[in-house]
Amino acid sequence: MIRNPATVLIVGGGPSGLVLAISLLQNGVPVRIIEKSWAARLGQRGAGIMPRSLELFSHLRMVEPVLKRAINVPLVRKYKLPEGVEIAHEFAMSPILSPTPANPFLNPLLLGQDILETIFHDTLAKLGCTVEKGTELVSFTQTTDHVEVNLVKRGPDGENEEKEKTRYAWMVGTDGAKGSVRKQLGLSFLGETRTVENFVVGDICVEGLSSKYWHMWGDASEVLVSLRPTETKGLFNFIIAGRNINYGQIAASHDSVRECFRKHTGDRKDIKFGVMPWMSYYTPNIRMVDTFQKGRVLIGGDSGHVHSPTGGQGVNTGIQDSFNLGWKLALVAKGLAHPSLLKSYTQERLPVIAEMLNQTTELLDRTFSGTTIGEWQNGGNLFQLGVNYRWSSIVIDERKSVEAAKEAEEDALMEDFDFYDDDEKIDSYGTELDGRLRAGDRAPDASGLVKYGTSTPFLKTYPLFQIFAVTHHTALAFADFADCEEVLRELRRYPRDLVKSVVIVRRKKACPPGSNLADYVVEDYDGHAYEAYTSSVCGLVVVRPDGIVGGILRDATSLRKYFQNLLAGH
Ligand SMILES: Cc1cc2nc3c(=O)[nH]c(=O)nc-3n(C[C@H](O)[C@H](O)[C@H](O)COP(=O)(O)OP(=O)(O)OC[C@H]3O[C@@H](n4cnc5c(N)ncnc54)[C@H](O)[C@@H]3O)c2cc1C
Ligand SMILES: *[C@@H]1O[C@H](CO)[C@@H](O)[C@H](O)[C@H]1NC(C)=O
Numbered sequence: 001m002i003r004n005p006a007t008v009l010i011v012g013g014g015p016s017g018l019v020l021a022i023s024l025l026q027n028g029v030p031v032r033i034i035e036k037s038w039a040a041r042l043g044q045r046g047a048g049i050m051p052r053s054l055e056l057f058s059h060l061r062m063v064e065p066v067l068k069r070a071i072n073v074p075l076v077r078k079y080k081l082p083e084g085v086e087i088a089h090e091f092a093m094s095p096i097l098s099p100t101p102a103n104p105f106l107n108p109l110l111l112g113q114d115i116l117e118t119i120f121h122d123t124l125a126k127l128g129c130t131v132e133k134g135t136e137l138v139s140f141t142q143t144t145d146h147v148e149v150n151l152v153k154r155g156p157d158g159e160n161e162e163k164e165k166t167r168y169a170w171m172v173g174t175d176g177a178k179g180s181v182r183k184q185l186g187l188s189f190l191g192e193t194r195t196v197e198n199f200v201v202g203d204i205c206v207e208g209l210s211s212k213y214w215h216m217w218g219d220a221s222e223v224l225v226s227l228r229p230t231e232t233k234g235l236f237n238f239i240i241a242g243r244n245i246n247y248g249q250i251a252a253s254h255d256s257v258r259e260c261f262r263k264h265t266g267d268r269k270d271i272k273f274g275v276m277p278w279m280s281y282y283t284p285n286i287r288m289v290d291t292f293q294k295g296r297v298l299i300g301g302d303s304g305h306v307h308s309p310t311g312g313q314g315v316n317t318g319i320q321d322s323f324n325l326g327w328k329l330a331l332v333a334k335g336l337a338h339p340s341l342l343k344s345y346t347q348e349r350l351p352v353i354a355e356m357l358n359q360t361t362e363l364l365d366r367t368f369s370g371t372t373i374g375e376w377q378n379g380g381n382l383f384q385l386g387v388n389y390r391w392s393s394i395v396i397d398e399r400k401s402v403e404a405a406k407e408a409e410e411d412a413l414m415e416d417f418d419f420y421d422d423d424e425k426i427d428s429y430g431t432e433l434d435g436r437l438r439a440g441d442r443a444p445d446a447s448g449l450v451k452y453g454t455s456t457p458f459l460k461t462y463p464l465f466q467i468f469a470v471t472h473h474t475a476l477a478f479a480d481f482a483d484c485e486e487v488l489r490e491l492r493r494y495p496r497d498l499v500k501s502v503v504i505v506r507r508k509k510a511c512p513p514g515s516n517l518a519d520y521v522v523e524d525y526d527g528h529a530y531e532a533y534t535s536s537v538c539g540l541v542v543v544r545p546d547g548i549v550g551g552i553l554r555d556a557t558s559l560r561k562y563f564q565n566l567l568a569g570h
Pocket of ligand 2: 358
């Protein structure tokens with residue numbers, strides 16, 4: 001038996017596994033990440049990067065290389081058939097929006113999944129870790145205190161097979177839709193397989209088409225051909241989909257794909273279809289598990305949910321799973337929280353996944369009925385900025401109870417009022433958000449902060465997101481409403497790297513007593529932090545390491561309750 005120093009074994013080197021590894025390593029938890037395949041992971045695949053994912057990259061300090069390489073979503077041009085030359089209409093798949101103080105990223109971007117993964121690999125390498133290729137999980141068993149795994153290692157050509165048996169405190173299966181961790185755990189994977197609504201997808205070099213536009217011919221009620229420019233000059237990502245096509249025949253060879261393009265784009269002599277670095281034939285499966293955990297083994301990403309590619313949620317959802325799990329597993333692995341904290345991973349993510357399946361399936365059905373292809377046009381939800389965990393048992397919202405109590409007082413119904421009763425309907429994608437911040441929501445950004453006491457003429461402002469990180473909670477104490485001194489003294493009871501404190505003072509207002517105990521004291525120079533976070537009743541907001549509001553709280557006692565609930569388990 002080899003004793004590997006890693007605490008967590010991550011099985012599968014796709015985006016979900018990579019983000020989990022980065023998050024755990026940034027939190028100081030040693031990981032080992034294995035990948036059975038040696039082959040480079042090719043292709044554009046899940047190329048749509050949603051705004052919420054860009055925020056996640058910002059919290060992981062890896063957004064710059066993504067922004068540098070990704071491209072905006074181009075205008076779509078649909079052509080009239082049978083000639084295929086004249087433009088029938090032109091529309092924005094995703095109209096370009098300007099960032100706001102609360103939303104630095106409002107536009108989805110496009111970047112091939114292969115390139116995105118190299119950025120994850122670079123980030124991982126800086127943390128001293130690489131994906132161990134050619135290493136496959138074969139089987140595992142678990143006890144109450146460890147997982148024992150049987151691995152097989154092979155060379156790039158399948159040579160030098162070696163067996164290995166090792167123990168880990170935790171294992172996470174991010175081994176994709178066909179992965180074995182879910183199966184070996186015996187988890188259900190209920191749903192459906194679509195036989196008609198298939199896709200042939202891939203990347204192809206095309207000459208004679210402008211790379212400023214996303215080109216489309218036909219629609220999927222018959223045959224849809226889509227050619228979208230990529231970040232690589234001359235390379236287009238394609239989709240062929242339709243009720244009336246023989247997928248097996250088209251996908252049989254590169255030549256038959258090129259033939260299909262010619263046939264369904266009006267046989268234009270000015271377009272030359274060239275080499276295809278990657279292609280695949282995709283049958284939508286719409287399925288999900290009913291739990292992400294059994295004992296010391298967890299799963300995430302495609303291994304826990306598969307769905308239609310319409311709406312571009314796949315990669316985004318997998319990495320959000322990992323982002324949700326990473327900090328919790330880190331606290332547990334470090335012995336700071338009880339393992340029962342991990343239950344909140346399933347509790348928070350399952351309703352999000354269910355809604356994601358619903359939305360992507362609705363889009364699939366609409367696409368194949370030919371009524372829409374402008375899937376992101378009104379895609380506010382698909383941007384994932386509204387995804388929330390308001391029902392979670394580890395978030396606390398006292399604003400709501402204070403407001404409700406006031407109302408109840410007015411109605412003289414105080415005695416039978418249940419403060420924490422929450423019969424609100426779960427709206428996991430936040431389709432009907434009223435704009436009021438609640439615990440469980442995405443924590444908004446606020447630009448225009450200034451380090452307290454560093455005044456003009458060289459005003460240097462920065463955004464709140466610069467303080468958020470996957471390594472710590474951030475407690476925001478708004479000096480107008482919170483007893484900062486009491487709050488900061490309470491925060492001193494916790495390990496220094498568990499929570500960072502920020503005192504937020506209105507422009508030109510005095511610094512409250514106790515501010516010397518804070519990690520940051522900032523002046524809300526442009527007023528955006530007060531605008532985004534406060535109403536008149538609660539001046540204390542705790543932001544979790546995954547950029548979610550964990551607590552909207554009244555005072556130091558509530559703060560203690562929040563961390564007791566989180567750290568002790570329940
Ligand atoms: C053809 C195609 C088109 C797609 N289009 C889109 C799109 O337009 N938009 C979108 O958002 N998403 C799209 N997706 C989905 C997206 O690619 C996936 O959602 C994403 O890759 C999931 O990431 P993951 O890390 O969860 O799993 P994967 O990327 O599947 O990674 C799992 C990895 O685990 C490895 N593995 C499996 N078993 C073992 C084992 N026993 N031991 C070791 N390693 C193992 C596998 O080799 C694999 O590399 C598409 C996917 C495909 C296939
Ligand atoms: C999505 O949810 C709505 C509302 O619950 C429901 O009416 C609809 O049938 C669902 N769509 C799919 C494709 O599951």
